[in-house]
Amino acid sequence: MSLVAQQACQVLFVLVASPLVPGVIDRAKHIVQSKRGPSIFQPYRDLARLLRKGSIVPEDSSWLFRAAPYAAFITPLAVAMLIPVLTSYPLPFAFMGDMLSGGFILGLGSLLTSIGALDSGSVYAGMGSSRSRVVSTLAEPTVLLVLFGVTLFAHATIPFVVNQTLAGPTLLLSASHWMLAGALLMVILAESGRIPVDNPSSSYELSMIEHSRTFEYSGRWLALLQWGGQMRTFVLLTILLNVLTVPWGLVPEGAASAGTLILAAAALLGKMAVVAAAIVVIESTVAKWRFFRIPEYLGVSLLLAALGTIAAYATGVAA
Amino acid sequence: MTLQALQMLEALLLLATLRTVGAHRLADYIGGFILQSVVLAALAVLLAASSGAADLVVVAAMTLGAKVYLVPRILRRVAAELPVERGVRSMLGLPASILAAIGLSVLAFLGTSTLAESVGAQAGSFGVSLSMVLIGLFLITVRRHVVAQLVGLLTMENGTFAGTLALAPRMPWVIEFAILLDILVAVVVMGLLITLIHREVATADTAALRQLRG
Numbered sequence: 001m002s003l004v005a006q007q008a009c010q011v012l013f014v015l016v017a018s019p020l021v022p023g024v025i026d027r028a029k030h031i032v033q034s035k036r037g038p039s040i041f042q043p044y045r046d047l048a049r050l051l052r053k054g055s056i057v058p059e060d061s062s063w064l065f066r067a068a069p070y071a072a073f074i075t076p077l078a079v080a081m082l083i084p085v086l087t088s089y090p091l092p093f094a095f096m097g098d099m100l101s102g103g104f105i106l107g108l109g110s111l112l113t114s115i116g117a118l119d120s121g122s123v124y125a126g127m128g129s130s131r132s133r134v135v136s137t138l139a140e141p142t143v144l145l146v147l148f149g150v151t152l153f154a155h156a157t158i159p160f161v162v163n164q165t166l167a168g169p170t171l172l173l174s175a176s177h178w179m180l181a182g183a184l185l186m187v188i189l190a191e192s193g194r195i196p197v198d199n200p201s202s203s204y205e206l207s208m209i210e211h212s213r214t215f216e217y218s219g220r221w222l223a224l225l226q227w228g229g230q231m232r233t234f235v236l237l238t239i240l241l242n243v244l245t246v247p248w249g250l251v252p253e254g255a256a257s258a259g260t261l262i263l264a265a266a267a268l269l270g271k272m273a274v275v276a277a278a279i280v281v282i283e284s285t286v287a288k289w290r291f292f293r294i295p296e297y298l299g300v301s302l303l304l305a306a307l308g309t310i311a312a313y314a315t316g317v318a319a
Numbered sequence: 320m321t322l323q324a325l326q327m328l329e330a331l332l333l334l335a336t337l338r339t340v341g342a343h344r345l346a347d348y349i350g351g352f353i354l355q356s357v358v359l360a361a362l363a364v365l366l367a368a369s370s371g372a373a374d375l376v377v378v379a380a381m382t383l384g385a386k387v388y389l390v391p392r393i394l395r396r397v398a399a400e401l402p403v404e405r406g407v408r409s410m411l412g413l414p415a416s417i418l419a420a421i422g423l424s425v426l427a428f429l430g431t432s433t434l435a436e437s438v439g440a441q442a443g444s445f446g447v448s449l450s451m452v453l454i455g456l457f458l459i460t461v462r463r464h465v466v467a468q469l470v471g472l473l474t475m476e477n478g479t480f481a482g483t484l485a486l487a488p489r490m491p492w493v494i495e496f497a498i499l500l501d502i503l504v505a506v507v508v509m510g511l512l513i514t515l516i517h518r519e520v521a522t523a524d525t526a527a528l529r530q531l532r533g
Contacts, residue, residue: 174326175330176330179330296414300337303417306425307330311330314443
């Protein structure tokens with residue numbers, strides 16, 4: 001199988017598998033609450049329903065409103081080319097950018113979504129985009145510190161190099177490594193609109209962050225935005241799992257075939273299931289925090305990242 | 320493997336300490352202190368297993384008894400007698416406190432990195448103990464609730480204990496016994512004092528103590 005075909009497989013896998021994660025989380029949350037809950041394939045049905053419908057455009061909006069859904073949809077797919085989703089060795093386009101540029105590409109998608117929401121002129125969409133900007137701004141230092149800490153270990157920011165270094169015996173169990181991973185998980189929860197920052201199942205407009213940005217979108221564009229959001233979470237979790245914490249089960253160099261790729265996909269989905277279980281526990285036990293306490297939450301993630309970086313110096317793993 | 324487990328526990332120790340910095344309610348302060356003491360006891364047991372110093376097992380058991388059971392009990396009793404207040408008031412907000420705590424631990428790690436080599440201790444553990452002492456002092460300085468300040472004092476003591484573990488793991492258990500007794504007496508006395516102050520000024524806010532001036 002050619003390298004470009006494998007790269008295409010990675011992107012396609014992200015595209016196809018990403019709605020599964022929110023589906024599984026939603027079902028598990030309902031089971032925890034002693035309900036049966038929707039099928040884990042409900043997000044696919046929602047997307048299919050929305051894709052069949054037409055879109056309505058607010059009268060005073062400009063081309064930004066129409067461009068934003070495409071940006072939100074394409075940016076996670078671009079990042080999927082840069083990171084080890086299925087293969088442990090770099091694929092042809094992997095050197096287009098490092099983890100920092102991956103973060104910036106995801107940030108661009110989120111920024112354009114916010115601008116599109118502002119462009120719609122809706123009050124709630126404007127409020128949601130301003131809030132999501134606040135969350136992203138506060139999360140930025142943590143992301144940079146995590147990347148900085150990881151670079152200290154690996155002397156590289158290319159994800160394919162980083163995951164090989166971090167899986168080594170001395171680093172795998174070191175405290176700083178896990179503090180950095182914890183900081184990144186907290187940021188991922190914040191960025192993907194999960195409790196304690198945002199409640200994904202809330203129907204109360206005044207408390208929404210992520211969901212209110214899509215208020216004025218309908219039909220096909222709403223589907224693109226939702227799908228883009230799901231892929232964004234999927235890509236972020238893949239970075240956490242396959243780059244920072246447990247880069248096992250990837251296809252080794254020279255062993256690429258349909259069978260091994262499917263195995264790697266199953267391994268990634270299994271690891272995602274573990275994180276999804278953790279998210280379900282968090283969302284079932286913790287209440288959404290007040291908006292003005294979000295700096296505290298992200299402050300703690302910054303603290304974890306800072307401690308991880310300091311501990312790397314203090315314990316001498318960052319040689 | 321032991322070294323990594325040791326580092327993991329020390330990281331947990333620092334996180335438990337920072338739990339008290341990021342706490343809103345008194346129960347969170349006490350919970351953070353309990354977590355700190357449990358990790359400290361586990362650290363002592365791990366050191367005993369790796370270095371063969373049997374005294375440390377006794378020290379760990381005493382730590383569990385005094386700091387995980389007795390001291391929190393007294394603290395909770397004192398806190399229960401105080402009026403219900405919404406959270407601990409502080410001279411610094413929580414995000415600022417957390418940032419200050421980061422700064423203090425950076426300072427501690429920088430300060431100990433050269434010092435630890437000269438005394439033959441692990442740089443990481445020495446740094447953790449010094450940052451606990453600094454953070455404890457910081458809590459005493461900025462928090463305005465007496466029980467929170469007491470937790471700051473206890474954090475400082477835990478920090479020095481962590482330092483002893485890093486520097487002199489073979490110390491006899493009698494020393495730690497004396498220290499723990501001291502701590503217990505201090506907590507009881509402080510508890511009494513808090514109750515008495517509360518009777519006079521009806522608050523546990525130390526800023527209100529100025530009212531006591533004649």
